[in-house]
C-alpha cells in the first residue's frame with residue numbers, strides 16, 4: 450500500500466517558514482504585497498481567489514483584491530495591470546485564469562511585469578526556466594518539486610512521465626524535472642500506447658484534467674505518483690486524474706485529491722511574493 454504524500458502538512462510547514470520570512474522583512478520596513486485580479490463569476494475561480502486572500506492574510510502578506518465584472522474589456526484589464534506594475538506596494542501580480550472570451554489571455558500575461566509575475570507565466574519567466582535560470586517559477590509545478598524533495602525522491606537518472614502538456618503545469622514541470630537530471634517524457638492526447646509509456650515511469654505526474662484517466666495497472670510497482678488533477682464530479686466530489694485506490698496498490702507513494710498538490714499551489718504563490726519582496730529589499 451502506497452504512502453500518502455500529505456500536501457496539507459507539507460504546505461503548512463512551508464507556510465510557517467514563509468510567515469517567519471514575512472515578519473523578518475516587515476522589520477526592515479517592507480511588507481510583501483500581492484495583487485489578486487479576478488474577472489467574472491467562475492465559481493471555482495472565486496473559491497481559489499478567496500483561498501489566496503485568506504492565505505495572504507494568514508502569512509502577513511498585504512493583498513490587494515480586484516474583482517471585475519465578466520464584461521470587463523481587455524483595455525480596462527491592461528490598464529489595471531499597468532497601474533499594478535507601477536505600484537511600489539505590490540511585489541506580485543496574479544490574474545486568475547481562465548479569463549472571459551473577450552480578453553486575450555496571452556496579451557494580459559505578457560503585460561504583467563516579469564519582475565512581479567508571481568504566477569511565473571510571463572514568456573520571460575518561461576524562458577528563464579527553460580534555460581535553467583529561473584526567476585519566478587509557476588506555482589503548481591514548483592509545489593510538485595517541493596513535495597518530491599520533501600519526500601526524499603531523487604530524480605537524478607529517473608524516468609519521469611508527465612501526462613499533459615499545458616503551459617501552467619505539464620511543460621514547466623517537465624523543465625523542472627529535466628533540470629534535476631531526470632529522463633522526461635511528456636505525453637498528450639496524441640501519444641500512442643499511453644499505458645505502456647506510463648508503465649516505464651519511476652515517477653508519474655498526471656496533469657491532464659480528466660477524472661481518473663490513469664488506471665492502477667498503468668503504474669509500475671514502487672513508482673511515485675503525483676496527481677495534479679482537481680476534477681469536480683457531481684455536486685461536491687473532487688477526484689484526481691489518477692484512479693487513486695487502484696494506483697495506491699502498486700505505487701510506493703501517492704498524492705491524494707484533495708489535500709495533495711492543491712494546497713502547494715497557493716503556498717508557492719506566497720513564496721514567490723515573499724521572494725519578490727526580498728529582491729526589492
Ligand SMILES: Nc1nc2c(c(=O)[nH]1)N[C@@H](CN(C=O)c1ccc(C(=O)N[C@@H](CCC(=O)O)C(=O)O)cc1)CN2
Pocket residue numbers: 496497500543544545546547568588589679687706707708709710711712713714715
Ligand atoms: N492565475 C492562475 N490561475 C490558475 C492557477 C494558477 O496557478 N494561477 N491554477 C488553477 C487553480 N488554482 C489556483 O489558482 C488552484 C487549484 C486548486 C487549489 C487547491 O488547493 N485545491 C484543493 C481543493 C480545493 C477545493 O475544495 O476546491 C486540493 O486539491 O486539495 C488551489 C489553487 C487554475 N487557475
